[in-house]
Amino acid sequence: MILQSVKMAITSILSNKLRSLLTMLGIIIGVVSLVVLVSLVNGATGSITDSINAMGNNLLSVSISDDHGRPVKLTDLSAFTDDGTFFRIAPAAVSTATASGSYAEESVQLTGTTAAYLDIQGLELESGRFLMKPDLDNHSNVVVVNADLATEIIGRTDAVGETIRFNGKSFLIIGVLEEDDSSINAMSGDTLRAYIPYTSLIRLSDSVSLDVTSFCVSASGDDMDAAESRLENMLLERFEQDEDAFSIFNQSSVAESMDSVTGTLSLLLGGIAGISLLVGGIGIMNIMLVSVTERTREIGIRKAVGAGRFAIMLQFLIEALIISLLGCFLGIGISWTVIRAISVIGSADYHLSPGIVLLSIAFSVGIGVLFGLYPANRAAKKNPIEALRHN
Amino acid sequence: MIIFQDISKIYRIGDEEVRALNHASLHIFPGEFVSIIGPSGSGKSTLMNIMGCLDTADEGQYLLDGQSVSNYTEQELTRIRSRKIGFIFQSFNLIGNMSALENVELPLIYQKLPAKERKDRALDALKKVRLYERRNHKPNQLSGGQQQRVAIARAMATQPSLYLADEPTGNLDSNTGYQIMQLFHELHDRGNTIILITHDESVAAQADRSIRMKDGRAKEVAV
Numbered sequence A: 001m002i003l004q005s006v007k008m009a010i011t012s013i014l015s016n017k018l019r020s021l022l023t024m025l026g027i028i029i030g031v032v033s034l035v036v037l038v039s040l041v042n043g044a045t046g047s048i049t050d051s052i053n054a055m056g057n058n059l060l061s062v063s064i065s066d067d068h069g070r071p072v073k074l075t076d077l078s079a080f081t082d083d084g085t086f087f088r089i090a091p092a093a094v095s096t097a098t099a100s101g102s103y104a105e106e107s108v109q110l111t112g113t114t115a116a117y118l119d120i121q122g123l124e125l126e127s128g129r130f131l132m133k134p135d136l137d138n139h140s141n142v143v144v145v146n147a148d149l150a151t152e153i154i155g156r157t158d159a160v161g162e163t164i165r166f167n168g169k170s171f172l173i174i175g176v177l178e179e180d181d182s183s184i185n186a187m188s189g190d191t192l193r194a195y196i197p198y199t200s201l202i203r204l205s206d207s208v209s210l211d212v213t214s215f216c217v218s219a220s221g222d223d224m225d226a227a228e229s230r231l232e233n234m235l236l237e238r239f240e241q242d243e244d245a246f247s248i249f250n251q252s253s254v255a256e257s258m259d260s261v262t263g264t265l266s267l268l269l270g271g272i273a274g275i276s277l278l279v280g281g282i283g284i285m286n287i288m289l290v291s292v293t294e295r296t297r298e299i300g301i302r303k304a305v306g307a308g309r310f311a312i313m314l315q316f317l318i319e320a321l322i323i324s325l326l327g328c329f330l331g332i333g334i335s336w337t338v339i340r341a342i343s344v345i346g347s348a349d350y351h352l353s354p355g356i357v358l359l360s361i362a363f364s365v366g367i368g369v370l371f372g373l374y375p376a377n378r379a380a381k382k383n384p385i386e387a388l389r390h391n
Numbered sequence B: 001m002i003i004f005q006d007i008s009k010i011y012r013i014g015d016e017e018v019r020a021l022n023h024a025s026l027h028i029f030p031g032e033f034v035s036i037i038g039p040s041g042s043g044k045s046t047l048m049n050i051m052g053c054l055d056t057a058d059e060g061q062y063l064l065d066g067q068s069v070s071n072y073t074e075q076e077l078t079r080i081r082s083r084k085i086g087f088i089f090q091s092f093n094l095i096g097n098m099s100a101l102e103n104v105e106l107p108l109i110y111q112k113l114p115a116k117e118r119k120d121r122a123l124d125a126l127k128k129v130r131l132y133e134r135r136n137h138k139p140n141q142l143s144g145g146q147q148q149r150v151a152i153a154r155a156m157a158t159q160p161s162l163y164l165a166d167e168p169t170g171n172l173d174s175n176t177g178y179q180i181m182q183l184f185h186e187l188h189d190r191g192n193t194i195i196l197i198t199h200d201e202s203v204a205a206q207a208d209r210s211i212r213m214k215d216g217r218a219k220e221v222a223v
Ligand SMILES: Nc1ncnc2c1ncn2[C@@H]1O[C@H](COP(=O)(O)OP(=O)(O)OP(=O)(O)O)[C@@H](O)[C@H]1O
Pocket: B011, B012, B013, B018, B019, B020, B038, B039, B040, B041, B042, B043, B044, B045, B046, B047
């Protein structure tokens, strides 16, 4: 019975191709806007979340504004990792310096830190090595630079062994980081970074001393909230319960709020697209009502040869459903093309997100049934005699 | 066996009341070939629609094979139409975007027959009306007489015992009408009940018996 209804529906859709296509247009536009918009948002936020995650999901950064006479000494830092909550700790003093090399002179961001920084921040080396303990002990003038700095100042990425001058002092390049193409770094602007031993930065910059005012730690486990409150308690104890003495920056909370922002964005765009799908559904209902009126006589004939209400109902309902689903599949096909085109033009990598494809199919089925129901019921209720008399 | 007892059908248009059937009574026995004649508007089609369970009477009793149809639900009436009755109309009433074969298969679809059996039976019926070669033609590719033969094949497909024909030759020339009447005689010879409305006295005379309608009443006439 259902198979037969599907056949009849296809016959009737094909016997009026242009009208069927125009009817589908609403659904097609709705599906394309839904799928394309949400896929693009997902693609964009995916790369942002990726780069946030790449910066270390178990990362906490601390900056101290008031040490209450009990400054955190460089040598004190290791005490934080004693109870096992925290895995690694590294100071992170940031200042700017003018870097000059064989190729150019630029203002760069200079970070004074220790060996642990590499792991905590999840940085990857392209060549050479990162800072090591002897470098700190000896106040060595060695530097690890990022790929951008290497190309800008030295002129190429294989810069290990070259020297570079920061504020006139010359440093030996011992390592170059991998190129970081994640969009968040591109957005944040100052892409020229250099990492030198903390102890060397003290000599280079007046604002940096053995009293560490900012450092970063990586948590041992996955529960970042627990790690954060543990760290907070440790610092409160040290700074006489003064909450304003320091601030903790939780990397995973950034990822979370990013997620919630993009979630809202998807919902908003999805909502707009959902409305256009709804309009498409009303279009289907409109055409189905016209079709039911036009085919009144056919309905009468079917009833005369033994079709019951249910059979007629099913036929028109399935017709609405097929129009809606066909529109949906066309829409998905067009979305795929559009997304490929955007990927090529924008040289980014966007994909149809499978969730939204499934959602749009479910939505189309719902709309087909919802807006097919009323016309189908109208058809099923027709009196056979009056229907047969209809011209 | 068809028994009409005091059947009335009343249409109200505004304040006016039209009695399309006015206490009509009649008997039709299984295997009979009965013609119904009468002036336009006398209630012939109304009578036939009630007989075929397409419509229901407002007053009176309709017994079909011993069962009172008067208070049947729509679903039960549908079932009777599907199982017992074959309709043939003056204007053929084929579905335009379906081939002859598909039109003949239609009543079998509603009987939920499996596809293979459906096709066999439909082709068989088309052979009986000598239109097997035209099975893939659409109605608008067939002549009037051929279309009516497809309609008869469609009625035959479900093998009903009761054929109801409302002026089946009304739209056809006398020669084509003659061919159609031959098909009805063949059906009658196979033991089926045929009830046929006509304006043509010579057609009416071919039946076992004629019923004359006048002002919504039925009256038997001698042949
Ligand atoms: N739906 C309706 N509404 C109002 N009056 C109707 C309706 N159907 C039929 N009638 C009336 O009932 C009467 C009988 O109609 P019916 O169609 O049965 O006549 P008929 O004998 O078949 O006529 P014809 O030979 O012209 O086909 C007519 O007066 C007609 O106007």
